[in-house]
Amino acid sequence: MAIKSLDDLFTHFLKDMYYAEKQVLKSLPGMIRKAETKELRQALEDHRDETEQQIENLEKVFDQMGMRARGVTCQAIDGIIEEAKEIMSEVEGGATRDAGIIGSAQAVEHYEITRYGTLIAWAEKLGKKDAIQLLEANLAQEKAADAKLTKIAEGVVNDMAAA
Amino acid sequence: MAIKSLDDLFTHFLKDMYYAEKQVLKSLPGMIRKAETKELRQALEDHRDETEQQIENLEKVFDQMGMRARGVTCQAIDGIIEEAKEIMSEVEGGATRDAGIIGSAQAVEHYEITRYGTLIAWAEKLGKKDAIQLLEANLAQEKAADAKLTKIAEGVVNDMAAA
Numbered sequence: 001m002a003i004k005s006l007d008d009l010f011t012h013f014l015k016d017m018y019y020a021e022k023q024v025l026k027s028l029p030g031m032i033r034k035a036e037t038k039e040l041r042q043a044l045e046d047h048r049d050e051t052e053q054q055i056e057n058l059e060k061v062f063d064q065m066g067m068r069a070r071g072v073t074c075q076a077i078d079g080i081i082e083e084a085k086e087i088m089s090e091v092e093g094g095a096t097r098d099a100g101i102i103g104s105a106q107a108v109e110h111y112e113i114t115r116y117g118t119l120i121a122w123a124e125k126l127g128k129k130d131a132i133q134l135l136e137a138n139l140a141q142e143k144a145a146d147a148k149l150t151k152i153a154e155g156v157v158n159d160m161a162a163a
Numbered sequence: 164m165a166i167k168s169l170d171d172l173f174t175h176f177l178k179d180m181y182y183a184e185k186q187v188l189k190s191l192p193g194m195i196r197k198a199e200t201k202e203l204r205q206a207l208e209d210h211r212d213e214t215e216q217q218i219e220n221l222e223k224v225f226d227q228m229g230m231r232a233r234g235v236t237c238q239a240i241d242g243i244i245e246e247a248k249e250i251m252s253e254v255e256g257g258a259t260r261d262a263g264i265i266g267s268a269q270a271v272e273h274y275e276i277t278r279y280g281t282l283i284a285w286a287e288k289l290g291k292k293d294a295i296q297l298l299e300a301n302l303a304q305e306k307a308a309d310a311k312l313t314k315i316a317e318g319v320v321n322d323m324a325a326a
Contacts (some may be wrong), residue, residue: 002253002255003253003254003255003259003263004255004259004260005251005324006258006259006262006324006325007248008259009243009254009259009262009263009266011323012250013266016183030175031313034185047246057312062325074246075242075243075246075249076242076243076245076246076270077242078242079238079239079240079241079242079243079245079262080238080239080242080243080274082238082239082242083179083237083238083239084236087166087172087175090164090165090166090175090202091166091167091172092166092167096166096167096169096171096172099169099285100172101170102164102279102281103172103278103281105175106277106280107186107274107278110273110274110276111270111273111274113267113273114266114270114272114273114302115266115270117269118266118316119319121313121321122321122324122325125321125322125324125325126325128210132216140304148205148266150280150284151298153225153281153284154284156167156282158288159171159288160283161168161169161285161288162169162285162288162289
């Protein structure tokens with residue numbers, strides 16, 4: 001599809017995020033299984049539930065636009081998730097692997113934070129008021145998840161990994 | 164290489180960022196050529212110069228560790244850059260393409276922001292004081308570049324793209 005307008009570009013990025021959130025949902029169980037620190041496992045489990053809600057929120061945005069929810073392959077999230085898998089397989093285990101899992105999960109969060117930020121800025125210019133509310137809800141969850149991971153890294157995991 | 168300690172993980176992420184910054188440096192000329200808004204072209208040109216400095220800073224960190232600077236393939240940045248190229252080729256041109264370029268460049272910045280944040284947190288635990296200063300310098304530039312792109316999007320490009 002040729003992208004001719006900001007509205008087309010908004011739709012493209014929305015499809016990209018829909019694909020991205022679904023890939024994140026698929027990748028979380030593997031991270032949860034490998035996480036050894038209780039707080040990290042809990043944070044990833046909570047984020048899996050949030051990701052399900054976020055996918056529903058994106059479906060509502062498609063619905064508002066009179067479109068069927070559909071993803072397009074997002075090479076960025078695929079690369080970020082591939083790298084996360086590589087790190088999980090290369091680190092032997094324990095707190096060091098947990099530190100790697102946190103770093104990887106934060107790369108996912110940051111990608112989503114920037115994409116939701118961009119989508120919200122465009123939605124404002126395009127007058128998509130109902131979409132903004134749903135996208136803001138997703139953005140707030142991603143920022144909170146990122147902050148929680150920083151807290152777990154700095155409060156628990158990094159000290160154990162450096163010991 | 165099996166990663167056994169936080170120090171090994173720090174080295175791995177450092178090599179990952181060294182590769183990432185070099186790929187970003189290679190990708191910027193293509194973005195600069197396609198950018199139509201003067202402010203955006205200037206911001207990307209400034210960031211190309213900053214990226215060169217950042218690569219030198221990373222080389223200094225390797226040097227402090229008594230290692231030769233060497234990258235490892237970073238699938239995350241490869242995916243982010245591939246997606247940026249795809250967006251540039253799919254958007255016909257004008258302010259809409261510039262909006263896409265900004266969104267893509269901000270995904271790059273956010274990846275670097277999260278990675279430098281992680282490296283700094285680990286460097287603190289590992290007592291790598293000299294490295295922290297260099298990594299903080301790179302992080303500050305990435306954050307400033309991201310903020311500048313937001314300003315250009317909100318102040319100039321998005322309005323033109325939505326018009």
